[in-house]
Amino acid sequence: MSPVTHAPGWEWFYIGLYFFFGGVSAGAYFIGSLAEYFGGGRHRGVSRTAFFIAFPTLLVTPPLLIGDLGRPLRFWHLLFDARSGFPYVNLSSPMSVGSWALVLYGAMAFLSFMDNFVAEGKLDFAPFAGVYSRIPRKVYAAVGSVAGFFVAGYTGVLLNVTARPLWAHTDPLVGALFVASAGSTGAAAIYLAMKWRRIHPGPELEAFERFDRIVKILEIALAIAIVIAAGKYAAALYRGLYAVMFWVGAILLGTLVPLVSNWYGHRPGLHVRSEPAADMMAFLVLLGGLLLRISLVQAGQL
Amino acid sequence: MPKGMFVDATICIGCKACQVACKQWNVLPGEPADFRTDPAEKIPVAVNFTGDSYDNTADLTATNWRRVRFIEQFPENRAGGRWLISSDSCKHCNDAGCLNACPTGAIVRTDLGNVVVRQDVCIGCKYCLPSCPFGVVAFSHQEGTARKCTLCDERIHNGLGTACAKACPTGSIAYGEVAELKKKADARLARLKSLGHGKANIYGYKEAGGLNVFYLFDDAPSVYGQPEKPEVPQGRLVVSSAVTVAGAVAVGVAALVAFRERGQPGSEEEGVGK
Numbered sequence: 326m327s328p329v330t331h332a333p334g335w336e337w338f339y340i341g342l343y344f345f346f347g348g349v350s351a352g353a354y355f356i357g358s359l360a361e362y363f364g365g366g367r368h369r370g371v372s373r374t375a376f377f378i379a380f381p382t383l384l385v386t387p388p389l390l391i392g393d394l395g396r397p398l399r400f401w402h403l404l405f406d407a408r409s410g411f412p413y414v415n416l417s418s419p420m421s422v423g424s425w426a427l428v429l430y431g432a433m434a435f436l437s438f439m440d441n442f443v444a445e446g447k448l449d450f451a452p453f454a455g456v457y458s459r460i461p462r463k464v465y466a467a468v469g470s471v472a473g474f475f476v477a478g479y480t481g482v483l484l485n486v487t488a489r490p491l492w493a494h495t496d497p498l499v500g501a502l503f504v505a506s507a508g509s510t511g512a513a514a515i516y517l518a519m520k521w522r523r524i525h526p527g528p529e530l531e532a533f534e535r536f537d538r539i540v541k542i543l544e545i546a547l548a549i550a551i552v553i554a555a556g557k558y559a560a561a562l563y564r565g566l567y568a569v570m571f572w573v574g575a576i577l578l579g580t581l582v583p584l585v586s587n588w589y590g591h592r593p594g595l596h597v598r599s600e601p602a603a604d605m606m607a608f609l610v611l612l613g614g615l616l617l618r619i620s621l622v623q624a625g626q627l
Numbered sequence: 628m629p630k631g632m633f634v635d636a637t638i639c640i641g642c643k644a645c646q647v648a649c650k651q652w653n654v655l656p657g658e659p660a661d662f663r664t665d666p667a668e669k670i671p672v673a674v675n676f677t678g679d680s681y682d683n684t685a686d687l688t689a690t691n692w693r694r695v696r697f698i699e700q701f702p703e704n705r706a707g708g709r710w711l712i713s714s715d716s717c718k719h720c721n722d723a724g725c726l727n728a729c730p731t732g733a734i735v736r737t738d739l740g741n742v743v744v745r746q747d748v749c750i751g752c753k754y755c756l757p758s759c760p761f762g763v764v765a766f767s768h769q770e771g772t773a774r775k776c777t778l779c780d781e782r783i784h785n786g787l788g789t790a791c792a793k794a795c796p797t798g799s800i801a802y803g804e805v806a807e808l809k810k811k812a813d814a815r816l817a818r819l820k821s822l823g824h825g826k827a828n829i830y831g832y833k834e835a836g837g838l839n840v841f842y843l844f845d846d847a848p849s850v851y852g853q854p855e856k857p858e859v860p861q862g863r864l865v866v867s868s869a870v871t872v873a874g875a876v877a878v879g880v881a882a883l884v885a886f887r888e889r890g891q892p893g894s895e896e897e898g899v900g901k
Binding site: 393396502532 | 724727729731733750754758759763765766768771772773853858860861864868869872873874875879881882884885886
């Protein structure tokens with residue numbers, strides 16, 4: 326017997342990667358915005374770095390999305406009605422609403438990215454910088470954060486709101502899991518980028534670790550809930566390649582190991598937080614976030 | 628008034644005239660062979676060709692918009708057993724998952740109630756495929772678009788019936804006004820019940836907001852390969868979105884707690900989350 330529902334046949338190197346990069350970008354942007362808002366200038370290094378990586382990371386995603394289309398040149402139909410040319414949105418389709426969220430978020434990420442250059446004095450082209458300083462950066466940071474959360478989370482809703490057994494039975498948890506994962510991968514990306522920019526993340530490291538601890542616990546709780554909710558439909562997550570990706574990659578290396586390392590690094594009298602170890606953990610978090618997306622997207626299509 | 632089809636599986640003889648008529652009218656090419664090397668055979672085998680059933684299509688695909696399902700219930704010794712045969716296609720749901728999911732407006736419902744994928748608008752995002760609870764919509768690698776039965780859109784808008792109904796030699800596939808077809812189906816069901824077909828049931832009155840192409844089965848829908856409780860996925864959209872927003876709020880609070888300006892340095896040992 327054939328399966329009752331059809332798999333979309335989305336490729337991991339298009340859709341899985343898009344989910345990952347969109348999540349990293351949105352997570353980083355959101356953390357940067359909060360650091361900007363509530364850090365009181367103390368976390369300026371975090372917010373600047375976040376805005377520097379959010380836009381380039383997002384730039385990777387349109388080619389991935391368009392590449393997976395059967396008719397790539399028609400991608401603009403996602404935003405504009407093919408006959409009339411008017412903007413088009415289908416509110417019952419996460420993909421349609423998500424496309425618009427991606428445009429809005431992309432615009433805000435671009436503004437913040439340029440704002441960084443102006444603020445650091447690297448872009449003092451007079452009329453441009455003048456216009457820029459008139460728009461309070463907190464305005465687009467706020468709009469971008471909300472849109473960014475949407476970009477990070479709609480991908481999970483998009484999977485949940487289908488008839489594929491694994492995705493349908495894990496409803497409504499995948500969106501929340503992807504948001505949490507976007508937060509932790511975004512933080513890890515900021516951390517690594519700060520190292521790369523030679524901004525010493527000493528004082529911020531504690532904030533990152535506190536954030537990571539909460540979000541990782543949320544992630545593990547959601548991942549367990551998802552596996553339980555999926556029941557027998559989680560079979561693809563128990564054997565083969567996607568089992569390794571999900572359990573070893575996403576859960577063990579991407580979540581549990583960084584969480585335990587985070588925890589023990591904070592034990593009083595056990596100050597062994599070495600920088601290479603922290604770098605390694607950030608890398609593992611990113612790898613885990615990628616494998617989480619790929620395993621859930623691909624296992625749902627088996 | 629919506630048009631549709633009533634498929635009476637109890638009088639289907641499995642001749643596949645409907646499959647042929649569908650292919651001819653809609654100019655659908657032969658199904659491309661999907662050759663894979665079977666480890667047991669060590670030679671490439673077209674895995675999408677059945678060879679073990681009178682059901683030659685195995686699935687509704689981009690080139691097979693109609694599929695005659697053969698449910699061959701025979702024991703090993705061939706003593707007894709029975710055939711169940713049912714011609715299957717797009718059901719043209721009144722609450723269509725594919726139409727709800729389409730991000731481009733390529734999938735539309737016409738004035739006659741049939742659901743059509745506009746081939747010049749579809750971008751091939753494939754989101755309608757997993758959104759159909761019946762597994763009808765399929766992706767054409769040749770065309771780069773989603774394809775499915777149109778209820779012979781151009782025929783019915785010119786006063787003709789569907790090609791499959793026209794070709795059906797037993798009247799198993801009947802085309803017409805949905806309201807009229809329902810009367811016919813109810814009468815037929817009552818007749819079957821009186822003849823002792825206790826499991827006979829009509830599939831498609833309530834499912835997915837009502838199906839414009841509905842069925843009379845002699846056994847449970849799952850025996851005929853149809854989902855017992857097809858669910859339109861978008862019914863879960865609001866709850867799914869709300870939980871995701873709650874997740875976002877939780878992550879937001881986590882970030883606020885972690886990155887807020889703290890008055891007392893040295894208290895991080897007792898940080899939140901422990």
